[in-house]
Amino acid sequence: MIYFEVLGQPFLVLGGVKRAHDLFEKRSSNYSDRPRLPMVNEMMRLEYFLTFLPYGDWWRRQRRIFHDHFHPNIVHKYQTIQINTARAFLRHLLKSPDDFVQHIRQ
Numbered sequence: 001m002i003y004f005e006v007l008g009q010p011f012l013v014l015g016g017v018k019r020a021h022d023l024f025e026k027r028s029s030n031y032s033d034r035p036r037l038p039m040v041n042e043m044m045r046l047e048y049f050l051t052f053l054p055y056g057d058w059w060r061r062q063r064r065i066f067h068d069h070f071h072p073n074i075v076h077k078y079q080t081i082q083i084n085t086a087r088a089f090l091r092h093l094l095k096s097p098d099d100f101v102q103h104i105r106q
Contacts, residue, residue: 002013014020040046050066053059068074092103 004011046052050062089103
């Protein structure tokens, strides 16, 4: 392994696939946590968003739920809802174009 910084950007060069596999697969829990963000997590109270959750059992559970509903092989199930919603939006827009901003919010 070689570590160096260029213009403040850290780089880690691994000497082989086995070493990369050991670090990123076998020891992923050691390196996968999020940085502590006091402004976001504590002051804005956004710690419940998946992107701000610390790595662990709760994160894995939430990640699995997200994946079950949004992976590429499942999103086609939402097509009917999307089409119906787009049609409703266009009907509202035809009926009252001046309320465009309100229609977008719905």
